[in-house]
Amino acid sequence: MTDAAARPADPLSVLHRERLLPSVGTWVVLALLGAVLGVVLVPLSTTLALVVGLVGIAAMCALGALMSPVVEVSGGRLIAGRAQIEVELLEEPELLAGEDWTRVMGTGFEPLAHHCTRGWIRSGVRVPLNDDDDPTPAWVVSSRRPQDLVLALQVARAAV
Incomplete structure (x- = not known):
C-alpha cells in the first residue's frame, strides 16, 4: 500500500465531480x-x-x-449547481436508479426537498438532511455515476 492510500482523505480535495451535460x-x-x-x-x-x-x-x-450544472463533493461540501451544503449536515446517501429514481421523481416527489435534477439523466442520489433549522428534508441530485457520488459523500462525511 502506498503512502497516499494510507493517508486519510484531504477534506479540501475533490472527491467527485461531474457536469450534467445534455443527452x-x-x-x-x-x-x-x-x-x-x-x-x-x-x-x-x-x-x-x-x-x-x-x-x-x-x-x-x-x-x-x-447551463449544465456541476455536481461536486469537495472541501467538506456537496455542491449541486449553485447550491452547496456542508457534508456534516447530511445523513447516509441513498442511491437511486431505475424504479427507485422513477418513484422519487414521480409519486414520491418531495416538494420541499432541494432538487438538482435533469430529465435526461435517469439515476441519482437522495441525501436526507440532519438539520433541525432547515425545512428541507433532503437533497435529490441527478448523476450518471451515482455509485461514485455515494462513495464520495461517505468518504467526505467520514473525514469531518
Whole structure:
C-alpha cells in the first residue's frame, strides 16, 4: 500500500465531480434550434443564412454546455449547481436508479426537498438532511455515476 492510500482523505480535495451535460438527443435539438435561426434568413441571403445558422448552432451548443450544472463533493461540501451544503449536515446517501429514481421523481416527489435534477439523466442520489433549522428534508441530485457520488459523500462525511 502506498503512502497516499494510507493517508486519510484531504477534506479540501475533490472527491467527485461531474457536469450534467445534455443527452445526445438534447444536443441534436439544440443544434436544430440554432440552425433554424439561419433557415429563417434564406429568403434574404443564402450566405447570411449559412453564417447565422452556423453561429446559431455554436451558440446553442455553448449554452447547453454552460447551463449544465456541476455536481461536486469537495472541501467538506456537496455542491449541486449553485447550491452547496456542508457534508456534516447530511445523513447516509441513498442511491437511486431505475424504479427507485422513477418513484422519487414521480409519486414520491418531495416538494420541499432541494432538487438538482435533469430529465435526461435517469439515476441519482437522495441525501436526507440532519438539520433541525432547515425545512428541507433532503437533497435529490441527478448523476450518471451515482455509485461514485455515494462513495464520495461517505468518504467526505467520514473525514469531518
